[in-house]
Amino acid sequence: MSDKASGSRPYLPSLALVLVLLVVIAGAAGAFIYSGLYNIGADAPHSRIVFNALETLRDNSISRHARGIAVPSDLDTTRRVEAGAALYQEMCTGCHLGPGLEKTELSQGLYPAAPELARGDDLSPAEQFWVTILSEAGPSLHRRLAGARPAFPLSRARRR
DSSP: OOHHHHTOOOOOOOHHHHHHHHHHHHHHHHHHHHHTOSOOOTTSOOOHHHHHHHHHHHHHHHHHHHTTOOOOTTTTSHHHHHHHHHHHHHHTHHHHOOTTOOOOHHHHHOSSOOOOGGGOOSOOHHHHHIIIIIIISHHHHHHHHTTOOTTHHHHHHTTO
16 A cells, blocks of 8 residues: 555654754764874875865865955056065965976975966966965965055966
């Protein structure tokens, strides 16, 4: 006899069971995170699933945080390119290299590997700015530039 004919409904777990399962899963995840079992060291490659999750998080974060960044119209002026090139040479080439530079012991030892920014990427100018100043270099470069934001040229100068 079919379910319709017998008047019975397919079995669905109760709300209480679903909530208990969610609490157990959250507790297990919390215990794993706080246990320190996962080796997050820079010398231990991530599992494929963790690497993919981090890569997806990075890409989506860049897209989201770059929204609304106003890109100056004079990025290719000599003044901006020279200013960016000087900053890039001083603060970025150790990890990200530059045109004509060979890999260094530092750049080869990073995990995950720092992208060679001079090779280009598929990021918009706003995304390049966010990556260059607000995420990749992190607070140290952002504080050093003290809000002056001359670093837009970094995204252009790093390719020259």
